[in-house]
Amino acid sequence: GAVVSQHPSRVICKSGTSVKIECRSLDFQATTMFWYRQFPKQSLMLMATSNEGSKATYEQGVEKDKFLINHASLTLSTLTVTSAHPEDSSFYICSARDIPGQGHYEQYFGPGTRLTVT
């Protein structure tokens, strides 16, 4: 099946620094990737939709200047958390959308990145 990878799996950074998370579709091309954030015991919350070659679409309440998204190729999207603060500590998950023959889109999720800001 389709595989999505994320790197790094865990990262600890100091408050005020920036962190980049990569999301790759390993065996398929993804024109659309999604970035989610998940707090403990909560459901996944969509942060933004990343389209290859164009600007990302951010959900209401998500600061586009703080969470920079770049989708430069059909297999790679990156999320950069700028000037990170402890409240940004969370589990960040990306997904990539496939276009199967069944007529509906399948989303394949990455393994997630645990960000801890100290």
Next chain:
Amino acid sequence: KNQVEQSPQSLIILEGKNCTLQCNYTVSPFSNLRWYKQDTGRGPVSLTIMTFSENTKSNGRYTATLDADTKQSSLHITASQLSDSASYICVVSGGGSNYKLTFGKGTLLTVNP
């Protein structure tokens, strides 16, 4: 407002027993309903996807049902194993141009020996 409600929030069963998880949704228009398994600290993994016309779909020991009229779905797990311990998330995809997924909060299943 599009919502997906799951019950119970958590469930503890003994290894080998069966269990059923519930999902109610108010997403409209509707495209498909998915069940995912999420292990702690990992990303969700798809178990089943059902469209409007499908009433039931199986994936090994997992069987999902869908009643599009009452907007309810269930996930039945038979002969549970320790490795089934995880969060099970019901996700509904909107139809038309609304491709976004609406996530339930999940049911945390613990299978004890």
